[in-house]
Every structure is written in C-alpha cells, then in structure tokens.
Amino acid sequence: MDMNGSTIIVATRNKGKMREFAHALEFTGKSVESMYDYPDVPEVVEDGETFADNARKKAKTVGDLLGQPVLADDSGLCVDKLSGDPGVYSARYAGEGASDADNNTKLLAELEKLQQGEDTEQPLLSTAQFVCHLALYDPATGQFVESSGSVEGWITSEPAGGGGFGYDPLFYLPPYEKTMAELTIEEKQAISHRGAALRELVDKLKSSTNR
Ligand SMILES: O=c1nc[nH]c2c1ncn2[C@H]1C[C@H](O)[C@@H](COP(=O)(O)OP(=O)(O)OP(=O)(O)O)O1
Numbered sequence: 001m002d003m004n005g006s007t008i009i010v011a012t013r014n015k016g017k018m019r020e021f022a023h024a025l026e027f028t029g030k031s032v033e034s035m036y037d038y039p040d041v042p043e044v045v046e047d048g049e050t051f052a053d054n055a056r057k058k059a060k061t062v063g064d065l066l067g068q069p070v071l072a073d074d075s076g077l078c079v080d081k082l083s084g085d086p087g088v089y090s091a092r093y094a095g096e097g098a099s100d101a102d103n104n105t106k107l108l109a110e111l112e113k114l115q116q117g118e119d120t121e122q123p124l125l126s127t128a129q130f131v132c133h134l135a136l137y138d139p140a141t142g143q144f145v146e147s148s149g150s151v152e153g154w155i156t157s158e159p160a161g162g163g164g165f166g167y168d169p170l171f172y173l174p175p176y177e178k179t180m181a182e183l184t185i186e187e188k189q190a191i192s193h194r195g196a197a198l199r200e201l202v203d204k205l206k207s208s209t210n211r
C-alpha cells in the first residue's frame with residue numbers, strides 16, 4: 001500500500017473519532033483529514049451486516065471518489081444482555097439522526113426494562129464490548145489492509161465523565177474503576193478497541209513496506 005502522501009484521509013464525520021485518529025497518527029507527521037475537508041463527498045449508506053462490511057464500503061466509496069487511499073472506521077457497542085445489540089446499528093440506535101445522548105438514554109431504557117422485577121438494584125447492567133474495524137483502501141491497486149480491535153467492559157446506569165464520545169460515559173472498566181469517558185485520550189487509546197485496531201494496522205503497514 002502506497003502511503004507516501006502527506007495526508008491521511010479518514011472517511012468519517014465523527015468528531016470524537018477524528019480527535020482519536022489525529023492523536024494516534026501524530027507520530028506519522030502527516031496531516032489527518034476527515035470528510036469535513038471534503039464537503040462534497042456524500043454520506044455513505046451503512047447497510048452492511050458487519051462492522052467489516054461497513055468499514056470496507058466507506059473506505060472504497062470515498063477512495064474511488066477521491067482517487068486516493070482512504071481509511072475508514074466502523075465501530076459500535078455490543079451488549080451481551082441485548083444479544084449483541086446495538087452492534088452495527090449503534091449510531092442510529094434511537095433512530096436516524098439520533099444524538100449520542102439519545103442513544104445512551106435508549107440503551108439504559110432497554111437494559112432497565114430487563115431488570116424490572118428484580119429486587120436488587122445494581123448499577124452494572126450487563127457486560128459489553130466496544131468493537132472497531134478499520135479498512136484502508138487504495139484505489140490504485142483495489143487492495144484493502146484491515147484490522148480490528150475490541151475491549152470488554154460493563155454498562156453502568158450511572159454515567160460518568162466528560163471525555164471521549166458516544167457510549168463512553170456508560171462503559172465502565174472495573175480494572176480502572178472508571179468509565180471510558182473518565183480516561184484521558186492517551187489512556188483510552190492504550191486500551192480501546194480503536195487503539196488496538198490502529199496498532200494492528202500500523203504493524204501491518206510497516207511489515208508490508210519493509211518486505
Ligand atoms: O470509542 C467509542 N466510544 C464510544 N462510543 C463509540 C466508540 N466507538 C464507536 N462508538 C459508537 C458511537 C456510534 O454510535 C457508533 C459508531 O458508528 P459508526 O457508523 O462507526 O460511526 P459514525 O456514524 O459516528 O461516524 P462515521 O460513520 O462517519 O465514521 O458506535
């Protein structure tokens with residue numbers, strides 16, 4: 001994969017993801033661009049059945065349009081007591097155009113419904129995983145380089161923290177006794193699904209260019 005350009009284009013409009021990519025890719029010395037730098041690129045319909053399908057679709061659609069390598073991230077939250085929901089529907093769990101706050105409210109409502117009738121009220125409602133799939137697509141070759149990562153935690157009924165984005169305030173990490181939203185960006189990067197996927201992708205790119 002030819003990544004010798006001076007920019008890395010990420011096919012996202014999520015400002016929380018953008019912050020994390022800019023931070024994680026700072027070491028490359030390249031500028032990290034998002035779809036806010038390419039306002040004419042249309043929204044890609046995320047109709048895949050898996051995170052991988054959606055990540056590939058976003059990278060390929062935007063990469064073919066711009067004629068440059070493009071990185072895409074498809075990610076979400078899989079909650080065990082909800083049989084893996086919201087999964088690939090995480091961004092629109094509370095409906096099309098839902099805000100993070102709307103989605104968080106919906107998630108707690110669904111889990112609290114399941115708790116009705118239980119006499120013990122405890123804040124940790126279910127185990128859950130954040131999952132991230134990355135796809136880097138080069139239109140010059142039609143090739144993809146892909147990676148993925150996940151992190152295990154609990155959904156808490158007591159939201160906390162102002163960092164991160166999305167479901168982070170509800171994602172409790174017992175080893176830290178904190179939610180993901182209470183971690184610094186460095187701490188989140190070190191343990192998160194996206195951090196793990198990014199490290200795997202960078203390793204793959206390094207070993208392919210050193211061959
Ligand atoms: O680290 C995370 N911390 C908290 N929440 C997260 C995280 N990572 C993904 N999530 C949630 C946010 C959104 O509800 C969905 C991603 O949906 P996803 O389609 O991949 O992203 P998006 O629509 O926000 O932006 P875009 O498609 O332009 O990259 O999962």
Ligand SMILES: [Mg+2]
Nearest residue numbers: 014046074091
């Ligand atoms: Mg999306």
